[in-house]
Amino acid sequence: MASVQASSDLDRLTELNKDGEFAKAYQLALEQRPQMEGLPEFDMQYGIAAVDSGHPNEGIFAFERVLMAQPGYQAARLELARAYYLIGEFDRSERLFNDVLALNPPGDVKARVDVFLSRIEEAKRGPVAVTRRSVSFRVGYDDNVNSGPGDASSLALYDAFGNLYEASGVSSQGDRFSRLTGSLMHQNPINDNWSWLADVSADGRWYEDLNSLDNLSLDVGTGVIWQGDGQFVRTRVSGQRYILDHHTYRNLYGVSVEYQKALGRDLAMGVFGSWNRLEYGAGTRDADMTLAGVSARWRADFIGDPLLQASLYTGRETPRDDNLFTAGSAERDITGGHLGASWMLSTELTLNTALIFQNSRYDGPYYLLTPLTSADRNDRNTAFLADLQWQLSPRIKAFTELSLRDNDSNTALLDYQRQQVALGVHYQF
Numbered sequence: 001m002a003s004v005q006a007s008s009d010l011d012r013l014t015e016l017n018k019d020g021e022f023a024k025a026y027q028l029a030l031e032q033r034p035q036m037e038g039l040p041e042f043d044m045q046y047g048i049a050a051v052d053s054g055h056p057n058e059g060i061f062a063f064e065r066v067l068m069a070q071p072g073y074q075a076a077r078l079e080l081a082r083a084y085y086l087i088g089e090f091d092r093s094e095r096l097f098n099d100v101l102a103l104n105p106p107g108d109v110k111a112r113v114d115v116f117l118s119r120i121e122e123a124k125r126g127p128v129a130v131t132r133r134s135v136s137f138r139v140g141y142d143d144n145v146n147s148g149p150g151d152a153s154s155l156a157l158y159d160a161f162g163n164l165y166e167a168s169g170v171s172s173q174g175d176r177f178s179r180l181t182g183s184l185m186h187q188n189p190i191n192d193n194w195s196w197l198a199d200v201s202a203d204g205r206w207y208e209d210l211n212s213l214d215n216l217s218l219d220v221g222t223g224v225i226w227q228g229d230g231q232f233v234r235t236r237v238s239g240q241r242y243i244l245d246h247h248t249y250r251n252l253y254g255v256s257v258e259y260q261k262a263l264g265r266d267l268a269m270g271v272f273g274s275w276n277r278l279e280y281g282a283g284t285r286d287a288d289m290t291l292a293g294v295s296a297r298w299r300a301d302f303i304g305d306p307l308l309q310a311s312l313y314t315g316r317e318t319p320r321d322d323n324l325f326t327a328g329s330a331e332r333d334i335t336g337g338h339l340g341a342s343w344m345l346s347t348e349l350t351l352n353t354a355l356i357f358q359n360s361r362y363d364g365p366y367y368l369l370t371p372l373t374s375a376d377r378n379d380r381n382t383a384f385l386a387d388l389q390w391q392l393s394p395r396i397k398a399f400t401e402l403s404l405r406d407n408d409s410n411t412a413l414l415d416y417q418r419q420q421v422a423l424g425v426h427y428q429f
Contacts, residue, residue: 010041040070043066090120220238252277313336377409377414
């Protein structure tokens, strides 16, 4: 009875691969693996599903088991060569493809092998320049556009003469919005290890009613990347102009450095640091911000094998003008981090999630005309982000986004929750 069930499961796995349902086939293979791993028929189908669903290293182990059991199985050798090609092991891949050609395979197989050998030859000639362009459009709803408290009418705010004034105007306000983003990135090789990169991007948001909060962010950056032996170093200088209601609200420029090293097939660790100068139109909050932290990226071994990313960082914002007002708005110690996960639900669907937190301890209370608290300001900001992406074609995908944010502050005016939802389309060209 067990052998009948195993045969039925293997037939189902083979069917899914033939139909191009590689993500589903991979999930089924993971369920079958404890009972069937080591059987050449299963390992062959498992390897195909793994490679074509984005897990080439698992496919390599599966195909190698097939060839250990059946050295003459040329289809497994062909798939193994393809898997090595996908992870950049071009010498091994080329040797295996030539082994297949030496046996005078059918014309369609030979044509396929010739394509890969041509690509390997191009890759061995050295890195090539890469340019990526994309544009996205989304519409959505933001229930707290101004990041205000739920009901400010109960807040007691006073002017410099001790007179109480109306605060309800700062309460949270919701509105529908449209958002358009675009980016251009170019990376050009200098030699086998070094490359130069440049990027520009724009991100604009327009509200249906709250037009005074329309905003546009313009970013530009350039830098160099060194990579080799499973590691890379990226250094980048960047600048940003943030425009609010058609007027420049803030300029930012700075430098960042990132180092990352692969510690295995599915694990990479890194460190990063940055310095930024923030300059505001009025000049009263200009500050320098430094951050440093550690990061990790790994493939988890549970349902769906999600790609996980995490970081922890600490830093300091220091105002250029040290006074009572900047102590509660631009002088702070910062700690934070994030944990993100990406699941490939199928060949077309991808789910991305992230939990983000940041704690800011300021050197004084928050001031308007008078301090709003007797204690130094302390903000704990947490956010949950999720998006579901549907690949409609190689260049086009549709997506839906959710953002839940909570700023827990000991300053009532700055204590708020904010939720956003959006639907959009992304085009890469």
